[in-house]
Amino acid sequence: MFRPLALAAILATLGITSPVLADDDYMPPVRHGATAKECGECHMAFQPALLPAGAWHRLMAGLDDHFGENASLPPETAADIEAYLVAGARRRGDPEVIRITEQRWWRHEHDFSPQRLARAGAAGPSDCLACHKGAEQGYYEDD
């Protein structure tokens, strides 16, 4: 099995810098069990650094209508996940916007036609893995 993170680790160990390892293209992967399990059950478990703290608070307060889906969790599980997300939250961004793909930085990074997403077989803009094969490991290099 191809493991992009293992490759990246080897490259990093050898001191090889590469465009795919630019600082902006990496964020620590989700290493919190409840977050990986509960969020990752229906979509990629998005990394804490994809939204600012205020947005995570808002998002976690509305799990009963999570973009039209009931994603309710037991209160203690939700609180555990929220604490993890907030602790690693993005420093900048709009706290009112809970859709990652509507954050200004995201739109800036994905300034291309919707057809490109369709060609990649993406279920939607939030389907990171359609283009970023290493997204779950935190690698968002441009493919």
Place this chain on the structure above:
Amino acid sequence: MTRLLLSGLGAALLVLATAPLMPSGAHAAGGDDARADLLARYAAEAGADFPGFSAERGRALFMGPHAGGKPETPACATCHTPDPRAMGRHYRTGRDILPMAVSANPDRFTDTADVEKRFGRDCPNVLGRACTPLEKGDFITYLSGE
């Protein structure tokens, strides 16, 4: 760069360290017990005139189509595909869903909280209402035999 190097190595080590912990099927017998407990619970909840669970009714529930739920999800099979041994795909996110058939996924229906969570979310999506204990037992009975 140092930060990147450390996190890259950390991630690689994490993968190596967890690789031997992948499901091995050694706990399948325990899974059968857990499913039996869950079915007994649903049987008890089904009430005095409980007729016994039916794989045939469970299959009909799984395949649909049903009215009353979301138009995008008229059946369990919408996401899980009509082949319960196959991987499914979330209708909105495209996320892979592990097979529903116990033969293909021995961990199915072994964690009561998880099972109740999924019924609690998916029955309203597909049927527009909660599932009855009889329906839950039928569903598990069908997929335990697939």
